[in-house]
Amino acid sequence: MGNLYLIRHGQASFGASDYDVLSKLGVRQSQALGEHFAQLGLHLDRCIAGTLRRQQDTARIALDALQAHDQAIPTLDTDPDFNEFDxxxxxxxxxxxxxxxxxxxxxxxxxxxxxxxxxxxxxxxxxxxxxEGEHTADDGLETWQAFTARIDRGLQRLLDQAQEGQNIAVFTSGGSIAALLHRVTGMTPAQAFTLNWQIVNTSFSHLKFQGHAVSLSTFNSQAHLRLLRAPELITYR
Known part of the structure; x- marks a missing residue:
């Protein structure tokens, strides 16, 4: 079986003129993730990020930290289907x-x-x-159904390209992870978003896959932050 790690981006600049920039804390969180993966001896066969700056920068910083521990890292691929909802x-x-x-x-x-x-x-x-669809379809806003279809399209493409036993990291966002949990577990959108509000910055959820069969193994792991005993690193926005 293969392993799929869904990683939420580091803390962005909430309340600033440009939200899509990692805060100083977000940079530290991303470095801690890469160092934790290195300590685990985790070899990543493929890494994918959405196009958003906070997703790309989280991936780059984590992979740099991983490489600093003499771990070979794959080229970072980009897939806009893993972008957050608007x-x-x-x-x-x-x-x-x-x-x-x-x-x-x-x-x-x-x-x-x-x-x-x-x-x-x-x-x-x-x-x-x-x-719940309480807005008109012609207002230009991506609907929940369209969002989940986009996320599922990204997942199916990833699985189409995956090889047996690979370790794959996807650097994405909380809403995207919630949509994937909805897709994989069958939980309702309301249940998925209840979990979404609990997803910590740079936490990772571990999925197992075999072919196109996917199952949830671990949700919202924060070990890399908890072990540092720095409570300020645990952020949700």
Whole structure:
């Protein structure tokens, strides 16, 4: 059987003008992941990342750390099918319908860094409405069904190309991992997103595959961060 590691990117720059940049903490998390894989003696046969900068940089930093321990590393491939869903689009599309019930929501969205817990609560409400289809199909926003179809397309292409016994790392995002868990385990979208909010930056979920049969072995492993005994490295956004 082969091994597939779904890795969430390091902490990005939440609340900054460009979210898609790793924070200093995100860089440390990515280095810790690569060093942990080296300590495990994990040989990666293939590495894939989405096109988002935070995904690409997490992969590059982790692989550099792995290589620094004399581990051979494969070329990093890019597959946009593993990109995250459009969170800004979800907010832009679904926020107006939320305002009558949550009149302070606009202020929270504008000051998300200072109101993290309230932002998360409101964002979770909008994501729920998104995956339940509570928006029009012609508003330009990628639907949950289209998102999961895209993620599944990436997975099927990966499995088509995989060889028996390979170790494959996919550097992606929390929503993409949730969609893959939905696909692999059959859990509902609501259940998948309940897990999504628990996915730690640079944690990895381990799947086993044989041909196109895939099963979940480990979810949201954070050992590389926990062993450093630095609580600040455990981040969710």
């Amino acid at each position: 969170a800004e689009g979800v907010i832009r599309t679904l926020l107006p319908d939320l305002l009558p019930h949550e009149p302070h929501a606009l202020d929270v969205m504008r000051n998300a860094r200072e109101q993290r817990s309230e932002f998360q609560r409101l964002f979770a409400l909008m994501v729920q409405r998104w995956h």
